[in-house]
Amino acid sequence: MLKILNNSVAFAVGVIVVGFVVFAYSASVNKVTDFVIFCIYVLGFDVLYGHMGRISFGHTLYLGAGAYGAAMCAKYLVPDPFLAMAMGIAAGAFLGLIIGPIAVKTKGAAFALINVAFNQIGYFIVLVALARYTGGEDGVSLTFNSYGFVNFGNIHFLFAFCLTCLVAVYYMMHRLYGSAFGIMLLGIKENETRVRFLGYNTSAYKWVAFIISTSVSAFAGSLFVINYGFANPGFMDPARNVEVIFAALIGGPGTELGAVVGGTAYMVISNYLAKYIARWEMFLGAALLIIAFGFRKGIMGYVRELVEKRIKANAMAAEK
């Protein structure tokens, strides 16, 4: 029984779906839709951090790219939600494609800040350079087509759709990390020199992982736009990077469920507790300090440790 709890993706998906549905219909469907989308974003971020050991301090660039890709498509091409999503993902993948080769040359601190630098450029582009099209600081408001029951204006449909997307991305990540590619990423995280020594072209693998991460984050961005019905530079604000870093760290980096738990935890704190916390940034900073000093495995890391301990204890008891 415990083994199933530990390893089964079906069980995890069940927990996610039941958890979010119960949460949504006991609290607020609108808000929980937000939480679900944010979890997709954290999953995208964690490809780089949890699995490749590269922490990006500029990931809102890719979220914002998805948001603006979707918004520009809806505003200037056709307001079709699915095309908008595709355009959002394409925008994120394109950024990953061109920024990837530069960014993955680096690691540690340099990787973190290179993403910030590109984030600053992107923020400038949407806020000032292309303000004629993006609406500058005010952003653009949008409406999307609906086809019969496929109506993104209906919050229940939207919620179900986003939850399906989360499950799909979750499953995709699960398969990815179980594959040879995922193990390669872990190898790069542990010791890149040795992986290269084995004859693998690590740069190519890192580049692909980077593109996956940016595309998934951009997908989350396009879903946000469909959910809110507007896009503004806030989606790309470099000052908001702390959100996703905090979420990934508190949930437990390197586990898919950890990303979902962390994303939900962050959104719950920021939506329900923020009004009781007078100094928001100070709270986030203090929490990050605590995580850095003594809570490194995150919530899921500790849960997993606990479950594994129980499995071991049971196995020992069975041997006797």
Added chain:
Amino acid sequence: MFEVIAYGLTIGGILYIVSIGFSLTFGSMRIVNFAHGLVYAVGAYALFALLPVAKGNFVIAAILAILASLPVSYVIEKFVIRRLYGKSIDYAIIASYAVLLIGVDLIKWIWGASPVPISDPVGTSVSFFALEIPLYRLIIIGLSFLIFISLSIFFKKSIIGKIVVAGLADREAVLSLGIDIDKYFAIVFILGSALASLGGILYGPISTIHPYMGFRIVTLCFAVVIVGGMGNLRGTAIASYTLGMVMAVTAWYWGAAADAMIFVVMAVVLIFRPIEL
């Protein structure tokens, strides 16, 4: 055009003064010290708070502000960066980022979120070919050159400087000579922080000071370090003045694009730079 060059040298000079400490920590420990930006902001705000205390005397207020910001950097180095450095570089970066967040919020708490102006302490301008350039900016340019020259002498002639330069090149070799390299790095860390604080103080009267100025300077310093090379002291100087000029020229044509242009230059340098960071 002359005005643009003077502005570029001013910005470049301030960038140099702030970047030198950042470059040294980056070169020696491979971590981005976000808290460096906090010291820069604290210097500027300490100046703002101490100006009335010093009865408007800028030099005295500046010296007091530097002294006031030194404990900040010492505490950050001793209790956050040092303690995490040996264990995980990632967590050291995250922790220094957390310190910056806390510091920025403290500044907002004490002085408010809106920008604060500091008036030009000199006030007079110098005329060059029918162009007026504030004397204060010329002083900054002179000061930055002075700091550049004295740091060059410091790293070439003094024993502390020599040990640090050697440690940047090959840490283990210096350790094997029985030299406690960390002690010397700590000394230059404090020196670098004092310079960061001075940079904040000098920048205040040129523009306005605001709580998020620390975030901005960290990314700019990073661009300087990427262009100039980590722990490369002469490269840092050249990169600072070059990027200062880039900023000034961009700002001449399109003010809002100045910061973004720096990062474009940085990206171009990264594309053509073969080394891995």
